[in-house]
Amino acid sequence: MDRRPTIYDVAQAAGVAASTVSRAFARPGRVKAETARRIFEAAEALGYRTTALPGLVPRRTRTLALVVTDITNPFYGDIIRGAHEAAHELGYTLLLSHTQEDAQLERDWTERELTAVEGVLLTSSRMSDSAIRMMAKQKPVVVLNRRLPEVPSILVDNARGIRRAVEHLTELGHDAVTYVAGPESSWTDGARWLALREAAHELDIRVRRIGPCNNPTVHAGFGRAREVVTTSSTAVIAYNDAVAIGVVKGLTRLGVPVPEAVSVVGFDNTLLSEIIEPELTTVAAPLQAMGATAVKNLVAMIGGAVPSREPIIMPVRLVVRRSTGQRSRNRVSPALGTRNVSSSASAAARSTESGSR
Numbered sequence: 001m002d003r004r005p006t007i008y009d010v011a012q013a014a015g016v017a018a019s020t021v022s023r024a025f026a027r028p029g030r031v032k033a034e035t036a037r038r039i040f041e042a043a044e045a046l047g048y049r050t051t052a053l054p055g056l057v058p059r060r061t062r063t064l065a066l067v068v069t070d071i072t073n074p075f076y077g078d079i080i081r082g083a084h085e086a087a088h089e090l091g092y093t094l095l096l097s098h099t100q101e102d103a104q105l106e107r108d109w110t111e112r113e114l115t116a117v118e119g120v121l122l123t124s125s126r127m128s129d130s131a132i133r134m135m136a137k138q139k140p141v142v143v144l145n146r147r148l149p150e151v152p153s154i155l156v157d158n159a160r161g162i163r164r165a166v167e168h169l170t171e172l173g174h175d176a177v178t179y180v181a182g183p184e185s186s187w188t189d190g191a192r193w194l195a196l197r198e199a200a201h202e203l204d205i206r207v208r209r210i211g212p213c214n215n216p217t218v219h220a221g222f223g224r225a226r227e228v229v230t231t232s233s234t235a236v237i238a239y240n241d242a243v244a245i246g247v248v249k250g251l252t253r254l255g256v257p258v259p260e261a262v263s264v265v266g267f268d269n270t271l272l273s274e275i276i277e278p279e280l281t282t283v284a285a286p287l288q289a290m291g292a293t294a295v296k297n298l299v300a301m302i303g304g305a306v307p308s309r310e311p312i313i314m315p316v317r318l319v320v321r322r323s324t325g326q327r328s329r330n331r332v333s334p335a336l337g338t339r340n341v342s343s344s345a346s347a348a349a350r351s352t353e354s355g356s357r
Contacts, residue, residue, distance in 0.1 A: 070101055119298040154294050177208075270282075
């Protein structure tokens with residue numbers, strides 16, 4: 001061929017439309033893996049844009065994409081740190097993005113960066129299963145905080161963490177728990193709610209759900225505090241520490257003391273859990289190790305390793321602090337900030353409260 005090859009030459013050689021060739025280069029995640037392979041092979045044979053072929057250059061970029069849903073959430077700090085340190089040790093660079101809890105933004109950004117990275121780490125992804133599977137056909141992908149049978153995943157032991165939290169609350173005499181939920185699109189939120197219902201059934205306690213909090217921040221938890229007060233629950237388990245801290249602050253603003261009237265448990269053991277007053281009881285997981293493990297597994301896949309079909313489960317532990325306490329006989333009134341005590345129980349209530357402090 002005497003002239004420079006064009007997109008139409010590639011299309012003819014691959015047996016596809018020119019628009020499909022264009023899409024394969026611009027947004028490879030939107031083209032079937034087999035079709036993309038034919039296009040890239042034809043382009044390489046013709047000498048068309050050989051320096052920018054997705055799927056042909058990944059071993060030369062030494063770059064990994066790390067996608068988080070909200071970089072302002074302290075939960076991701078330790079994951080990012082662990083991933084960064086592991087990537088540095090292995091000679092890789094991380095390309096970090098936060099997608100504002102927006103599934104479409106996450107998909108658009110990640111697909112656009114596929115040509116620049118060797119592999120992708122999706123942390124608490126909000127994308128559909130099919131979108132993640134399609135991406136995994138283009139580049140090695142590891143998913144954190146979500147289980148997808150066809151894609152390697154790393155999970156926190158949500159069932160164990162929720163079980164320990166419920167056991168702790170029942171030991172303190174609580175028999176009704178409200179779960180303040182996270183985002184509707186969160187796999188983790190569904191896993192934690194399911195685990196809570198199962199634990200409640202086994203331990204014979206009542207549970208109810210408030211939410212969702214599609215942006216699971218302190219502000220969201222603060223806004224749910226009034227709903228917590230109107231329930232008969234004396235304990236709360238929140239989707240994460242940020243939401244739990246918001247609930248504590250909201251209850252305090254409403255004149256409902258924590259833990260004297262309502263005990264609160266978070267999830268993740270972020271730095272904020274020790275700063276809030278009272279300090280937050282929470283479920284802790286080795287998040288830094290989680291990020292490092294994800295990078296090491298992803299790099300191994302890039303090198304040709306075959307990943308396990310079973311997810312890696314990170315262990316958890318319950319960190320007990322002062323936001324949980326013995327159940328009081330005082331009942332929080334829907335009038336907000338008041339507590340009703342029956343005359344027959346007042347003395348016993350005072351004894352219980354003094355013992356819990």
